[in-house]
Amino acid sequence: MSDNDKPTPPVEGSKRKHVYDGIEEFNKRLPNWWLFTLYITIAFSIGYWFYYAQSGLPEGDGERVEAEIARIQTAKLTSDLVIADASLWEMSQNEAFISSGKETYNSLCAACHLPSLKGKSESPAAIGPDLTDDEWVHGSEPLALYKVVDEGILAKGMPPWGPTLGVQKTAEVVAYVLSYHEAP
């Protein structure tokens, strides 16, 4: 290869004697930082394998998740929110409950019951029934309504929202729906 047309490169280490189609190869030593990277990843892997596979110390992924989920269940049960007919009616007159209930309703419930809450009586294509009239398919008491939202009515296409929403948000949604009705 002719290098005449460019400045002479600085003197470098030895080249291999073999030249392939004009391509030469230096035989330089490996950069230290590169070698350290290699050694550190190997050392880490050995330690990782020893700790997780052979020491018997850490618990398995499944056990870890199950323990954490159990803790969450307990925390939910001990939540101090009181769910009763009277308290739900009370919430249905509380602005904070109504407005956050409305937010959840619009994001999750409106798809089937429509933003107007009128469901099937507004549009036959809607999946959920009217929530504003006085006809209750599964009981008219607030607790019954709460139970429907919490546990769902699978046969009718109502999913159980309790597991995703939790007590607080379920109560808010129920309060929002009840706000369309007269408290006794």
Next chain:
Amino acid sequence: MSARNITIEYNDKVVRQFMIASIIWGAVGMLVGVLIASQLNFFQLNFNTSFLTYGRLRPLHTNAVIFALVGNMMFAGVYYSTQRLVKARLASDFLSSLHFWGWQAIILSAAITLPLGLTRGKEYAELIWPINIAVALIWVVFAVNFFWTLARRHERSLYVAIWFYIATIITIAILYIVNHLSIPTGMLHSYGLFAGVQDGLVQWWYGHNAVAFFLTTPILGIMYYFLPKAANRPVYSYKLSVIHFWSLVFVYIWAGPHHLLNTALPNWLQMLGMTFSLMLWAPSWGGMLNGLFTLRGAWSKLRTDPVIKFFAAGVTFYGMATFEGPLLSIKSVNALGHYTDWIIGHVHAGALGWNGFMAAGMFYFLVPKLWNKPLYSQALANLHFWLGLFGILIYVAAMWTSGITQGLMLNSTTEGGTLLTYPNFLDTLNTIRPLMLLRVVGGGLYFVGWLLMAYNIVKSLKGAQAVNGTMEVVVEDDVPEEERPLGPIVTVLNPPVIFSTVGTIFTCVWLFGGPFLQIVGAIGTALCVILAWVHFESKGKRWAAWYERLLVSAAPFTVLTLVAVLIGGLVQIIPGIVSHQAANVEDRLQIPYTPLELAGRDIYVAEGCYNCHSQMIRTLVPDVMRYGDYSRLGESIYDRPYQWGSRRTGPDLARIGGKYNDTWHYNHTLRPRDISVGSNMPNYPWLNENATDVAALESKINVQRMLGVPYDEMTAEEIQASVDAQANEIVERLKVDGIYVAPDKQIIALIAYLQQLGNYQEVTPAMASR
């Protein structure tokens, strides 16, 4: 010693053909990419048409870019450089031609079958079995042509580029064949040999190493030839070449399970996947260093020469992607990044930045050589570079932001960790919408750059004369002692091979042995490393001399490469095959599908639902809170193909069964936005019109039974009766809600399938002992 001069004319015709094919198919692949990226933003672009729907086009995009753009580019580069590096014309013009036209026919058949929904349902392995056979045959043609050329070489010593080509050819052959083993149920459909967790493991052993040995090693070889040529500089370090080649081919194979972290895959495999990915970091960067340091002394050309620009940027993106890969393989990072756009950004940094830019650099380098005419416009090539670079940066930055944002939102909890902050999946999707739009802009810019290159090259070729390279070769009849190939004994019985083999065996004993064997293995490994070190320090020259001899021995070199790549695969896959039977499932066992559900599942696979929906609830608290109890490996043990997925554009479906009623699924499949406001899922109106293929079920169930799924023998009539009974139940339930649909429609089968997802039976001691 007698010597004579001969003149060789290279077969550059096939190089030109592959190069042009790569440019054309590359444009098609990118066009489809821009379209499907737009579909994610505007569902209307699915046009309510089956063959234009995302789930069918996304495999077309990935296959086109991998096998058509990079495949053709790789063949062009391999054929051009190999002829010159070994000083021999390609062995057979016929095989070269067959290779080219065969490969194009395969691409064309893929472009027809994938939109028709004919698929095996595994990523980058979607093509149906007749095409699989064609791919394997054409790959053999490539291999024969290549190795035959090596056999006729006049340059005895093999340059580093050739090492990478050898590794590519043998490894892809193995990966492709094993992952495509299947039993046909008809001319266009088959079930894979492996199922469930085993299918997932084999799939990502293949998928990950397709990235390694299709998108990386051949392109590294191409880099080792074209980059020093273009820069007119010697390669930085031969020593680095040796170390990074062998460590790369050995380590890469082990890293596949990092695609299945935190899933139901047994933990030891997840750990191997993670640790070997970390150990892969340095070997990968060895290639980048040898590329970038070779440019030292030629950096001035970076300002003027578009070829060097593309190569320098390409190698830099390679370094970036191979740093990101190990990072994403760390289990806790993966918990955030997996199933999000972060992965999409990662692969595009590789595909656009590394593969696309190396391709462009190589093409700009080749045009003047192959057509004996300077490039039409350097300025256009520079513009291509800047458009492409900005395109990638926008794309990748958008995807990083999108992936991390969605990952954080999905994993975020509130109220003391007891509730998900965003219980509605769509909230997370709609947050990343602007970023998904930005990705269209980035990808679009890159595509425009590619078209500029096509235009530039077309203009360059106008009126140009195709020329084939020639070379004067001195043929020596007497081969000196040090250039004679190694015999089989010296190939195996020499310090480097002995130390590597014994060390690997001891390491495996340490990894997998019982309490006592572990200690033996650990001590043996340590001793082996120390002895090898001591021996190398004192007798290093003998190691080097042996390696020089290995370089003139193509067959022994190939065999040793084969052994190096086989080890990881064997260690990971064999135990699964032996122990994968349902009897070994710990607690839960899948209930085999009813005939209607099986038909519905095949519709799910054909529509490519897995491109957006996973069926794998990971052992992560937010996953369990959102989707239910984590998935056990027994719950998908009969699934062919497994459908764990790799990206959640929509929510996980592992436990969707029974969560909503049939009416919900009916409406949601036909018009997703009626129920899920803001969803980007396509409408599937044709599922309400097309009939389920019940006739195919007999042979499908027979194949499943042959493969070990506990089906009772069923006649065609019994299958039909079972299908009718189950379909009618669904039809009756829909009727109650005022929906009238014939029981033979595909949507009924799909609902039947979706509604049983998450069903399982508890494993009893009696079953376990069977």
